[in-house]
Amino acid sequence: MATEGAELKAAEAGAAPPSYVEAKDVAPPPSYDSLFGQLKQAKENSDGHVDFVKTCCGILVGSVACTVCLGIFLAIPIAMIAVGATYLHDCPAERMIPIYLIVAGVFNIVSNILMIIRGQVNKRKEGDEEKKSGAGPEQLINCFLFAWFIAGNVWVYRTYDAWQSSNSMLDTFCDPTLYYFSFWIITSTYIVLGVLLVICLAVCICMCICGKKE
Template sequence: MEMMNYQSINAGYQEEGLPQYQEDEGPDAPPSYNSIFGESGEDKVSFVRKVIIILMETIILTVSVVLLLSIPITMIVIGAIKLDDCPVEKFIPKWLLITGCFCLPHNLHYLGRQLYNKTNNQDGKNAIKNTLKWILYLFFFAWFIAGSVWVFRTCSDVSYTEGSEHYCDPLVFAFSFWTLMIASLCLGMGCIYYYWPLSLVLRRRAADS
């Protein structure tokens, strides 16, 4: 009985023929080999391009994470250890310490929020959170101005000789100075990046009117 069923099924397949994979172009057709793996030449170029993009994104992400975490931690350590080692301007090590204490949790929250938004496909827009964020940014900007005043006004008077009334620990002063210089450069580049296109649009509208 089983042999007869097998022979009848086999005979039916021979009469109807097996379905042709390439001829099935309906909506329920399975994907072709080329649609999955692409053409040989173009697929290799596309694959290499995707690998390079992934590597670049990984490198940029790694560098960003290292900078966002290592710089505030370094500021906290230097400011705490050298808190009383800058008589020429006692607020410089305090500026380092307070800046690091504020930047470290802010950067951790930023990295966590970016990861959460990317994982859940959210844009992270929230009116209350954005308001608090801008208040915090205003504080950072005011604190940045204060640090710039404390550091740059002592550049001509600072001494690295211990016992001098104008003494400041070289590590404290150098780290504060270059942190402010790099931050000023990044702030200037950010302003150019965001407001230069806006100025071009305003000029074009003024010319058209």
């Protein structure tokens, strides 16, 4: 046994250190403080694909990039409030359209601010109870916004062929700036949701393929 131990030590002592190229090619494991590390850890700890997608959404919401995007998206609700207030009495064809813009803009600002705050708090605190504590009012606001969005669809799309902008004295008049702004705000929401759905499906497919290879 002593001879084998001496031979092992001699072999270790005589082994040449790795070259610079070999040492350079060995990448360190991903840090779990990084976004990639958090997503990989979420994949390992998730109970299924649905749980993994929910966890990934929470991680992305708390990321700096998402916070910056939410800050940019605050400009859209502000524009909704401005347009709705400016043309509040300029759409007798459907008087709820400017009101829809104002209410949706206000609650979207509140929802975005709460989401930014919750994302920053979750990065500094640990524990499920602390993370869930700020989600109550945000969920209620989002439920209201969903119902209000459906109502806005009805008000805007049913007026599509029933309004005109040539004679402001008629009940079918609606300011074109107000109507087209409302129309494209709602329509662009569906476009963005479609793009996000395609991206999520592509990510899920890639994760499944990578998981099978591993």
